[in-house]
Amino acid sequence: xxxxxxxxxxxxxxxxxxxxxxxxxxxxxxxxxxxxxxxxxxxxxxxxxxxxxxxxxxxxxxxxxxxxxxxxxxxxxxxxxxxxxxxxxxxxxxxxxxxxxxxxxxxxxxxxxxxxxxxxxxxxxxxxxxxxxxxxxxxxxxxxxxxxxxxxxxxxxxxxxxxxxxxxxxxx
Numbered sequence: 678x679x680x681x682x683x684x685x686x687x688x689x690x691x692x693x694x695x696x697x698x699x700x701x702x703x704x705x706x707x708x709x710x711x712x713x714x715x716x717x718x719x720x721x722x723x724x725x726x727x728x729x730x731x732x733x734x735x736x737x738x739x740x741x742x743x744x745x746x747x748x749x750x751x752x753x754x755x756x757x758x759x760x761x762x763x764x765x766x767x768x769x770x771x772x773x774x775x776x777x778x779x780x781x782x783x784x785x786x787x788x789x790x791x792x793x794x795x796x797x798x799x800x801x802x803x804x805x806x807x808x809x810x811x812x813x814x815x816x817x818x819x820x821x822x823x824x825x826x827x828x829x830x831x832x833x834x835x836x837x838x839x840x841x842x843x844x845x846x847x848x849x
Contacts, residue, residue: 684835686829720742734805
């Protein structure tokens with residue numbers, strides 16, 4: 678049974694452009710949105726990674742874990758959350774897959790092997806933090822992670838509205 682209110686969705690994603698329309702979520706969408714919202718807002722992926730904070734490896738691992746969480750949520754709630762409840766093509770499943778395939782997958786496919794290659798050359802007597810700071814692509818990856826973060830914050834805002842919870846993101 679649909680929840681009474683249509684949610685207006687507007688999010689710009691790489692490769693496919695802007696997704697805009699209304700989403701008429703039902704109870705399963707609301708539950709799925711809450712679960713994914715919690716996953717997003719409690720990870721490094723949605724928190725601004727400042728220049729001298731955190732490890733790039735941890736940030737990439739955090740993004741990768743969103744894949745597993747999203748897959749589990751999609752399987753748990755079944756095909757109903759992939760179906761639109763109105764004339765708009767927008768559904769939980771549509772947005773979730775679009776974010777995975779156009780936002781997270783390209784970043785992970787590009788940066789995971791590059792960082793892994795660099796990490797394999799770390800001298801034994803150097804800490805991972807020191808080694809990452811010396812990487813000539815460190816800032817480039819941080820910039821890209823920040824761009825992803827902005828999209829994930831927009832996505833989290835949509836999920837919060839569907840889950841009927843206040844925005845719990847501290848640093849947007």
